[in-house]
Amino acid sequence: MDINQRLTDLRELMRREHLAAFIFPSTDPHQGEYVPDHWKGREFISGFNGSAGTAVVTMTSAALWTDSRYFLAAEEQLKGTEYQLMKLKMEGTPTIAEWLGRELTSSTEVGIDGWCSSANEVKTLIADLRKHGGITLRTNLDPLKQIWRDRPAIPENPVEIYPIEYAGESCHEKLGRIRQALREKHADGMLMAALDDIAWTLNLRGTDVHCNPLFVSYLLISTKSATLYINKVKLSPEVIAYLKAEGVGVEPYEDVRKGLADYFEYNILIDPDEINYTLYKSVTREIVEEESPVKRMKTVKNEREIAGFRSAMLKDGIAMVKFLKWLSGYSGKDGISGISEISASDKLEAFRAEQPLYRGLSFDTIAGYQAHGAIVHYEATPETDIPLKPEGFLLLDSGAQYLDGTTDITRTIALGPLTEEQKRVYTLVLKGHIQIELCKFPAGASGTQIDILARQALWREGLNYLHGTGHGVGTYLNVHEGPHQFRMEWKPAPLVAGMTITDEPGIYLAGKFGVRIENTLLITPYKETEFGQFLQFEPLTLCPIDTSPILRELLLPEEAEWLDRYHQLVYNTLAPYLDAEEVAWLREACSPIRKEI
Amino acid sequence: MDINQRLTDLRELMRREHLAAFIFPSTDPHQGEYVPDHWKGREFISGFNGSAGTAVVTMTSAALWTDSRYFLAAEEQLKGTEYQLMKLKMEGTPTIAEWLGRELTSSTEVGIDGWCSSANEVKTLIADLRKHGGITLRTNLDPLKQIWRDRPAIPENPVEIYPIEYAGESCHEKLGRIRQALREKHADGMLMAALDDIAWTLNLRGTDVHCNPLFVSYLLISTKSATLYINKVKLSPEVIAYLKAEGVGVEPYEDVRKGLADYFEYNILIDPDEINYTLYKSVTREIVEEESPVKRMKTVKNEREIAGFRSAMLKDGIAMVKFLKWLSGYSGKDGISGISEISASDKLEAFRAEQPLYRGLSFDTIAGYQAHGAIVHYEATPETDIPLKPEGFLLLDSGAQYLDGTTDITRTIALGPLTEEQKRVYTLVLKGHIQIELCKFPAGASGTQIDILARQALWREGLNYLHGTGHGVGTYLNVHEGPHQFRMEWKPAPLVAGMTITDEPGIYLAGKFGVRIENTLLITPYKETEFGQFLQFEPLTLCPIDTSPILRELLLPEEAEWLDRYHQLVYNTLAPYLDAEEVAWLREACSPIRKEI
Numbered sequence A, B: 001m002d003i004n005q006r007l008t009d010l011r012e013l014m015r016r017e018h019l020a021a022f023i024f025p026s027t028d029p030h031q032g033e034y035v036p037d038h039w040k041g042r043e044f045i046s047g048f049n050g051s052a053g054t055a056v057v058t059m060t061s062a063a064l065w066t067d068s069r070y071f072l073a074a075e076e077q078l079k080g081t082e083y084q085l086m087k088l089k090m091e092g093t094p095t096i097a098e099w100l101g102r103e104l105t106s107s108t109e110v111g112i113d114g115w116c117s118s119a120n121e122v123k124t125l126i127a128d129l130r131k132h133g134g135i136t137l138r139t140n141l142d143p144l145k146q147i148w149r150d151r152p153a154i155p156e157n158p159v160e161i162y163p164i165e166y167a168g169e170s171c172h173e174k175l176g177r178i179r180q181a182l183r184e185k186h187a188d189g190m191l192m193a194a195l196d197d198i199a200w201t202l203n204l205r206g207t208d209v210h211c212n213p214l215f216v217s218y219l220l221i222s223t224k225s226a227t228l229y230i231n232k233v234k235l236s237p238e239v240i241a242y243l244k245a246e247g248v249g250v251e252p253y254e255d256v257r258k259g260l261a262d263y264f265e266y267n268i269l270i271d272p273d274e275i276n277y278t279l280y281k282s283v284t285r286e287i288v289e290e291e292s293p294v295k296r297m298k299t300v301k302n303e304r305e306i307a308g309f310r311s312a313m314l315k316d317g318i319a320m321v322k323f324l325k326w327l328s329g330y331s332g333k334d335g336i337s338g339i340s341e342i343s344a345s346d347k348l349e350a351f352r353a354e355q356p357l358y359r360g361l362s363f364d365t366i367a368g369y370q371a372h373g374a375i376v377h378y379e380a381t382p383e384t385d386i387p388l389k390p391e392g393f394l395l396l397d398s399g400a401q402y403l404d405g406t407t408d409i410t411r412t413i414a415l416g417p418l419t420e421e422q423k424r425v426y427t428l429v430l431k432g433h434i435q436i437e438l439c440k441f442p443a444g445a446s447g448t449q450i451d452i453l454a455r456q457a458l459w460r461e462g463l464n465y466l467h468g469t470g471h472g473v474g475t476y477l478n479v480h481e482g483p484h485q486f487r488m489e490w491k492p493a494p495l496v497a498g499m500t501i502t503d504e505p506g507i508y509l510a511g512k513f514g515v516r517i518e519n520t521l522l523i524t525p526y527k528e529t530e531f532g533q534f535l536q537f538e539p540l541t542l543c544p545i546d547t548s549p550i551l552r553e554l555l556l557p558e559e560a561e562w563l564d565r566y567h568q569l570v571y572n573t574l575a576p577y578l579d580a581e582e583v584a585w586l587r588e589a590c591s592p593i594r595k596e597i
Helices: A003-017 A041-046 A068-078 A096-103 A119-131 A171-184 A195-202 A237-245 A253-262 A277-282 A293-299 A303-330 A341-353 A370-374 A420-438 A447-454 A557-577 A580-589 B003-017 B041-046 B068-078 B096-103 B119-131 B171-184 B195-202 B237-245 B253-262 B277-282 B293-299 B303-330 B341-353 B370-374 B420-438 B447-454 B557-577 B580-589
Strands: A021-024 A054-058 A062-066 A083-087 A109-112 A136-138 A190-192 A218-221 A226-229 A248-251 A267-270 A286-289 A358-361 A366-369 A393-398 A400-402 A409-414 A440-442 A470-472 A481-486 A500-503 A506-509 A513-516 A519-529 A532-539 B021-024 B054-058 B062-066 B083-087 B109-112 B136-138 B190-192 B218-221 B226-229 B248-251 B267-270 B286-289 B358-361 B366-369 B393-398 B400-402 B409-414 B440-442 B470-472 B481-486 B500-503 B506-509 B513-516 B519-529 B532-539
Touching: A003 A021, A003 A041, A003 A054, A021 A041, A021 A096, A041 A054, A054 A096, A062 A068, A068 A083, A096 A119, A109 A119, A119 A136, A119 A277, A171 A195, A171 A218, A171 A293, A190 A195, A190 A267, A195 A218, A195 A293, A218 A253, A226 A253, A237 A248, A248 A253, A253 A277, A293 A481, A303 A341, A303 A400, A303 A409, A303 A519, A303 A557, A303 A580, A341 A358, A341 A366, A341 A393, A366 A370, A370 A393, A370 A506, A370 A513, A393 A513, A409 A420, A409 A513, A420 A447, A420 A500, A420 A506, A420 A513, A420 A519, A420 A532, A420 A557, A447 A481, A447 B447, A481 A500, A557 A580, B003 B021, B003 B041, B003 B054, B021 B041, B021 B096, B041 B054, B054 B096, B062 B068, B068 B083, B096 B119, B109 B119, B119 B136, B119 B277, B171 B195, B171 B218, B171 B293, B190 B195, B190 B267, B195 B218, B195 B293, B218 B253, B226 B253, B237 B248, B248 B253, B253 B277, B293 B481, B303 B341, B303 B400, B303 B409, B303 B519, B303 B557, B303 B580, B341 B358, B341 B366, B341 B393, B366 B370, B370 B393, B370 B506, B370 B513, B393 B513, B409 B420, B409 B513, B420 B447, B420 B500, B420 B506, B420 B513, B420 B519, B420 B532, B420 B557, B447 B481, B481 B500, B557 B580
Parallel strands: A021 A109, A062 A083, A109 A136, A226 A248, A267 A286, B021 B109, B062 B083, B109 B136, B226 B248, B267 B286
Antiparallel strands: A021 A054, A054 A062, A190 A218, A218 A226, A358 A400, A366 A393, A393 A409, A440 A532, A470 A481, A470 A500, A500 A519, A506 A513, A519 A532, B021 B054, B054 B062, B190 B218, B218 B226, B358 B400, B366 B393, B393 B409, B440 B532, B470 B481, B470 B500, B500 B519, B506 B513, B519 B532
């Protein structure tokens, strides 16, 4: 990639437009986690392909901000360019506004594409830039239109109807609930840009986005009508008829601004974290600035969705057990011949692909052997791929999309002898995982309150991990679903019965190894007392947790008991679907660690 | 109290002023927790004397909002008046704005004294009232000036210098640090209204406020000058000379608005949660709206302050042990003859008063026997006082002001046989208390993250308490010091080495009993690793925790071990200061619960 030539082209354009700098964030008009190639402008201009990062280019300098997950990868990918790496959350790293304030003469103008950042992000940026030397921001120019000659098109893949037997609630019922929620917020309508919110609302799915069954579109809802802004080539006559029957009209994707201009109600709810700045500024009516009610509605699964999750988890557990048995066949005394991180990932994918209703991966598999396991978002490439050896840890974080549900599971697998440090860290991470599984809490508690239960055993030894402990999981939708999370940072979203959430503490010792253990959980009622309704977690994921690394004396009795109970559940549920050899392997893998049982 | 006559007077004034309603909050111009009598307007107009509550009076109705701590007391005190009780945080309770929106015809005007609510409170109220029928708010009228005929004066008690041997840092050093913090926030000066912030900054103390060694005043700081607005009758020549030497001028209390008008810098930091609305609106320069930097500076104790805390805690522990031994002499087989909640409190106060540098109570003692212990903010009065019997629990939450430090301790004491439920609840609360004591955490974690450690054992049994788990404690200042706390609600203030914080989980079973166990802790460094600096808690409070109610099998080994270690510390530290009989009692009270030791 000739990054230098692209920078030259960009700067020529900047000179013509009298812009002192241009900012390229990693987002798209829909604020998605995975961005269709068309909007990978930051990667185009910098060469850095991580999921999070912002490139900033002045006439004489260039810099890229990213977080600790990507420090190593970014350093590698920026080599030979003029970009300097800005390490987020590290002492001494300037903010973009601070850096620009230093790099530029004051009272100048910089650019950002208003389509590709949320209204809140741009508003914050405008305020920050004003503080740092009175820099102003221009938002109505997309330089990529001119300098990105072979820019990929916006995807035009077909949209399919998501059957009601999996969705559990019809589109018009959901629209009814959304309009009710809008009335409670004194709003007449709303604009949706989040692709998973649109897919959930309409009971439609697509294939426009990597690993996420989404389709590029906007949805504008008013008191009486709903309009889907989408490239009509994506819609079959059947889907158009379905939408009409559900009360949803269709207009071209690029007409969404016209739709906003024609919107005739008194006011409109706009979620400024979801809607991009250009659309936000296009609203002509009064804005009710609030979190989109769809975000929380979507996270609380109905009975059909929960049944779908159980079905998907059963299939995923079967595939995982087949894979683990296959892997263990290689990891005996004779060593692991010929298996690498990539070939192991491929084998696991093949086992999953055999399962009914399989639709693909829910994210790129992370298969990190030993030191690679310490790179939190490692994805093996042909250049980094290494052979597995009969020792140490393979960290395997993977998940699939099935038509009836989405899965996300991490196991850390001992391939042979371990160091004492590996066993100790593994056991401490497992303690954290189990303490979340055991947690009971009053309805309405937030994940910020609960997060420490996964960390306390680690903190007591001076260990920590900097990612969240867990996130929601969609129903044949995004594997990362908000707004609820387990996190050290404040997440006010209350936890509610019917939500899914992952439980995935880890420890990463750079250059040595990584450990993470993850189940996807369902929140269910626990008990009601004079102090209110209490909730609990139920594991949906069905797959043995490697017991061979456990230092038994570090586990509390309740933790060992939970592990044995969980393994009994895994065995009882999966065994009927496995052949005799697999059952024998599973029985061994699920055997209790408490000898007294 | 003739509340009806006062309402009549108020309504006559409201009619003349064309006000449809008047709002009386529980605060004063300094947003203090304890309000001098002069500003007890809500109590005057409603008769309700709890520390938190808001009275609202229309021409035809009256209502009082308070929280669950005061439901019982408020019901009692409002009897025979036209006030209806509005139970905060209960389903169906309207907000003040909602209620006014219903009670009043639209587009009318209501009043509140802009001196007695923070800028943020009034701004929120203005927005809420506008939403509910377009009600407007008038803030420049204090009806109490006219209708409260025997209104107490603003206190005029003398101010004393707080010796540097206890403060550990001189006034001009503190002013230097404050100006540095202001520069970092790009502010030239600030206005202080919080009386504990002013006392801390100036190293002065007073006696204007119940239980808090404060003096009524404002402090205006600019880049080069500092001015104390105070009734000069409170200042001796010595104090005036001291202030002059430290670079602080003195002006009359009522001239603070003039001071703001004359303030000549470019901008001024105003904490809108601290500064009242009237003063906020009196600022003529640009406002930097931020949390006052003094709040956090004050919470991080220096070495002299920590030494003072240890000294105060030693004395407090001696007094507590003398009291507990005295009480146990009565609670043997022969019953407790003649001791009541009030006489027990008085006896404890007498033991404390014997200690050097004793200056008074740090809050009104809570001595709640059996069912009274379930009333979270119970204060025994001659009407409610009951005799202690040789059974059940006495909950005793108390603290003192010593010149070298402030204390806050709760013990729940078994006076004789207990029910199984009492033992179980006691042990679960103790587990929660100990889990906080054992917690290790990365520097910068907030109390919201840690709070659950005190609750998890309770939540597993469907129990909970609705107050915070802990708060900061001042240095011969307020017993409640923010902004850091342990709370279920979000408190972003990071925990830092040198802070004090209480650890006080509890359970309250209405009509039965209450349990709370509280130590005051100091945050100290734990270890530094590749994952950063970790912190821990060290108990400052020195007093045995009753072991007789403990159900040993519910404690984890680490919890029993902590308790034995703590009791060893208490014994070793206090024994040298006690007589032989007291030592014998203490040895018994501190004997290990782990028989193997």
